[in-house]
Amino acid sequence: MIAEGEQVLIQKANVFRLVKVERRKKIFTEKLQFFLDNAIGLPLGSKFEVRNKQLFQVPHDSGVDQVPSEAEVDTDKNNEKIQDDNRSQKLTKEDLKEMAKQGAKGEEIIEQLVQNNANFKEKTSFSQAKYLRKKGKKYLNYITILRPTLRLLCNMYMAKSPSKICHLRVDTLSQMLTVGNIHAHSKVIVVDSCQGLVLGAVMERMAGLGTLVQVYHGDFPFRHVYDAFNFPASFDETMLPFPMNQLNCLHSPQSIKDGLQHDESAVTSNGEESTGLDVMKDTEPNVEDQKVEVTPEDSISAPRTDLSFAEGVSDSKEKNESSTTAKASSSDTEVNMKGEGDLPTEAPNADGSTRKRPPWKEYKKDPARLERQRERKERIEQARTVLQQGNMDGLLIACKFHPSPLVEALLPCLAPSRTFAVYCQHREPLVDCYTRLRGRGGVLNLQLTETWLRNFQILPGRSRPDMQMSGTGGYLLSGITVAMETDTTSSTTEPPTKKVKMETD
Amino acid sequence: MIAEGEQVLIQKANVFRLVKVERRKKIFTEKLQFFLDNAIGLPLGSKFEVRNKQLFQVPHDSGVDQVPSEAEVDTDKNNEKIQDDNRSQKLTKEDLKEMAKQGAKGEEIIEQLVQNNANFKEKTSFSQAKYLRKKGKKYLNYITILRPTLRLLCNMYMAKSPSKICHLRVDTLSQMLTVGNIHAHSKVIVVDSCQGLVLGAVMERMAGLGTLVQVYHGDFPFRHVYDAFNFPASFDETMLPFPMNQLNCLHSPQSIKDGLQHDESAVTSNGEESTGLDVMKDTEPNVEDQKVEVTPEDSISAPRTDLSFAEGVSDSKEKNESSTTAKASSSDTEVNMKGEGDLPTEAPNADGSTRKRPPWKEYKKDPARLERQRERKERIEQARTVLQQGNMDGLLIACKFHPSPLVEALLPCLAPSRTFAVYCQHREPLVDCYTRLRGRGGVLNLQLTETWLRNFQILPGRSRPDMQMSGTGGYLLSGITVAMETDTTSSTTEPPTKKVKMETD
């Protein structure tokens, strides 16, 4: 159902645009302007014609080219006689403009173009279909309103501004989710510089059941694409943010004290806040072992990340991040520059609409804001506890940073016999990561992979691979955790990594 | 024509073996034993049946599976009812052995197998064809005798012992030859650790017209595969060896003196020896500029590489080289080890048959040997001259060494506006090479490429890509030389490499 307040994708031909459904809001896409009002309440997946800036539902076969059947495919015609010299069309640009002005429908204009094209009848049926398709894209004003699925979102970003999602291609993303064994009722860590695409993908597969820890960089857990999934608010409660720059103190003895103590109080005093967090309910038998004496003062006195200004700067912040990415992968600079302005989305900031913001001083004292800030701090402490329990079920990393330090910092948070998957646009950082993990031990089945993806055109008499394909979908390093050797003195049995290495090399 | 003394490929199913045609010599291949005598004088490409260790020519469709036509392809049968439990065949192994013993032809055995297979009629026509193909490989004793073409040689090595040809896949080799613009009447430098495969490929494309300088490593210009091409002896005269460990002194002022002087005397005194060397005939206008005053003593007093023992040790030497290669690419060790013993070739050593060798002392004084030694020294000096003229037309490198130093040493030997192509099994050395050449300048159109190769099975109703493919064909770096900036003071115009970089990045 196309519902007010939800995000939808508007598809015109091959171009997608993410918008929030609102009444009386004009949408611009691919030279079309229209209001969504007429579409509200109709099923997602409905197709519309744009007439006078309004939407009118049409059947799905409207404006679709007929695919000639095999019998119609005439291999005798081979465009041999056709001189493509742009003189074949008798209608002038002015003629066409005039027709459009007088309100001619797209179909009528195309019909006129065909009748006035001297070559049309000489063309093979495929050339005819191609011609119609080309003109259709230009003159037919059909759009489809779709649910923003992971599949469509990933493809949209890949086509428009791949650097925003670290060039994470849909097949590679699909491998991550599968290899990472993401499913409901699991406890997953995600590091995502893909605007929240991976985060959204993981949440979709978890459906708000389990725990999702988002390790974020910067002042604010950014999750632009995540918001496009229209998850119910209850899902958010299973998501815990944790700042990347506190990872190093996660496992140091000092901080384990801080964290655990702080968290224990949080759990006690905010028991009702932990609803939906499986980890809080499943008290694992081994948690006992990890508990350490703590003094509450340590953590309370520590000045935390100041989140106060985060909302205000998150936009420009993201721009900084983008340009960092651009620096690292200069070939995308152009795409990125362009993408920055016209990225087809109108998602609000992660914590809701902040269009009208009160003046700074007022804002700083705003009780609602202070409450949000307090809540976030609590959630960070919950995340800390969960991570420190070392009993997480999965780890996915797809970020703009060198992944090795992140993997090393986060693997200890996983239980044994759990899977992790690390994506990188380049393979060298993953070779480094692979090597470091081999040295570290405690992992099995390390695999560095790349997938190759190509579309195949299947049409009667004209089946062939697409003429263009993606050059790379990036690289993936995955593995399975196992119990680390605790007894370092027993050198009689060979360490597992060595053994494995011998077997596989 | 299958001719005595020439090398041919014996094909049995998908397995190829390189042999020299000799009368009364027993050939072993794929469990078959036979003499080639009956085949001598018949056209290359003839097919034979092996009966009683003799060859009998047969038509080419003998023993070939019938491909079912589209009409015959019954998609209704789907092997649904077939229980593959090895109990379907009523004939025992003993039965089959007995039949073979009694001299049954392959076709008769297969006919019996089909009649005694309970499932055969239930199989789809494709499963039937597959069954027949499988049994045919085992029981039909057909071989084909083929000309050892570049295509077949490259595929044979790739299948049997890829490390011997540095994993140079046929498509990558084909790119090298094309991108390097190898053709008759050109002057080409080749560095080849592929047992002479690239050398042979280049010579085939030059057909003994022009000059081919082989920069070789070790004591002896090794060219095992080169010999498989059966080139006429006249081709050899256009090939000049040059030892790799004299490359560094090629362009130092001191050695230019040596080389040129030495060579000039060689040309004068051995004018008749330079037949077939285009470079000697085409006196390029710019050679004048490069001439330098020299003293003959320098070169004469210099002790040269001692070639005296080279022929004697070349076999074990090559084994050393192979194990070096194996060290660098450990995954191939096994293949290599196996390949070492049973590589399907009986080529003689590069300088002819050396099966019966006289005792060392005698051999050392052998006048023919001393004459060969003198000739080789002269040819090395000719190579030096040609290289020093800096007017070569092409450079191909496919070797086990890090290519960057070789490229840097050999590029100055090329004229401007000439192409070069460097192959490496790994891409990192070529990234290094690319970077160094960018810094050096004097090259355009630098391209680092990889090709992707897949076979497609085209059969009625069952067309699909092959289920297995090669994981990599290696990497290729190619470029075009241009005149180097000689005036280093003119900093007004930007150096070309910088400019290009800005344009292409």
Next chain:
Amino acid sequence: MSFVRYKETAEEGDVVIIYLTHESMFPLTLEAGRIFQTRFGALRHSDIIGTRFGSKVLCGGGRGYVYALHPTPELWTLTLPHRTQIVYTTDISMLTLQLDLKPGSVVVESGTGSGSVSHAVIRTIAPTGHLYTFEFHQQRAEKAREEFSDHGLSSLVTVTHRNVCTDGFGLSDVADAVFLDLPSPWEAVASAKLALKKAGGRLCSFSPCVEQIQRTCDKLRSHGFCDITTIECLLRTFDVRSIALPEPDLGRPDTCAQTQQEGGESAENFTFKSAVPPKDMPGHTGFLTFATLYPQMETS
């Protein structure tokens, strides 16, 4: 135990994946008192029962060891007893994502085969979705049903022994997605359309041959499916190695006078860590054809 929910400790009756090496893994159903023979020696089930998944377990009287891993659909795909050609994780990943599967999705599959796809689909649609899987081979259907039960998945899947090409799915307006892995998938298209929800859904057909997808695409078009796309997805697994390429010995630049070095190679190497592509890799598994069925427009 259940394949769709992690547990900590291996208990009697659980399926564990015994990891010997990367190439050597076996599924094992734990039964106290039994012994499993590995090439590293005898492994007592009792030594696994009660230990944490992912622990090292000694075998061969302490001379060797293995790891006992928690089963996942991916490990199952690698180790399951083959009854048919199976679909592997690369294609399963792609079809799961492209069919928009998530917890709560209702999926129709045929054929069940060895259950490789089924396990992965169930993992993704649990705990609220359902898989209807159809297999025309009776024994395979029974075996699959048994396995789903052993893996704690019975409530999430219904296995039916039926030839869907001739007899249809017998389902109407229930499915979010249909997956076809059949020799003649075009014969199941009409029935698949019926099974899909009126609100729309996705279809995937997996076939190795071009002719199969040609006929299937024709059929999909004529039945009103849209956005028909066909893809191939290949996995290349790299070997991470340290490579030492010898630097060539080009001799001394100052003079051509030199004595031949022993071995003739310079001592230096160009050394680097590399992700080395495999000599051979899967060149083709099958074509994945996807299509969307959009909601019918209500004619008012």
Next chain:
Amino acid sequence: MSFVRYKETAEEGDVVIIYLTHESMFPLTLEAGRIFQTRFGALRHSDIIGTRFGSKVLCGGGRGYVYALHPTPELWTLTLPHRTQIVYTTDISMLTLQLDLKPGSVVVESGTGSGSVSHAVIRTIAPTGHLYTFEFHQQRAEKAREEFSDHGLSSLVTVTHRNVCTDGFGLSDVADAVFLDLPSPWEAVASAKLALKKAGGRLCSFSPCVEQIQRTCDKLRSHGFCDITTIECLLRTFDVRSIALPEPDLGRPDTCAQTQQEGGESAENFTFKSAVPPKDMPGHTGFLTFATLYPQMETS
């Protein structure tokens, strides 16, 4: 001048390839007194005439410069005036090798098209071989004939305007190899067989679509061709770049107490040189089908 033999100095009437950048190259026939406008400024032909190929040539009154390169079939393929869809160097390389071409080979080709394959083939079979090339489009045939003449190749090639599918090659027992680039290559198979030497030869057919190669392979089989194989070869060109991936700032291990750093990133980078795959690459050009015609067995 001749495309099949290098010369040193560019002379009037020669074709040179003007190199502005990797993506911007133009063929130019030198005529004293003429001027060629480039985006780096006006380039006087006279400034090229007499210089060595590969030299830097100033343009725009000395403000810019270009390189004047010796033509090669590969540069010609990149810069030639397109009259049809052309076959590119990756496929040309493969077909040249797979057809066993070398100096002296006699080759039959149809269609000539823009002459991209022809130039490369002539280069390889010169100086003793010959190319018979057939083109059904009259203007294209004429244009090709003219170009071959301008490129000094006339003695090595015969251009015929003919529809070989209906009228055949009109050649018998002459060719070592046949190359077909036709919409309906199967229609030329019988005639190709006739053109090949009785001692045997090779055939290659280039087609973009599966249906074309299906019909061609059927025809090849029924005409006694052997070793029929179909391949795809794709070129991936890497961009060599220095990449600096920022190291994540994980904070200080000793204490959680910390002030937010400006920018939040550690100053360090993980820096490496990489061969970066292109965002997009050619996904398909065509299928190359190869076949061998073996010598007929003499029936004595």
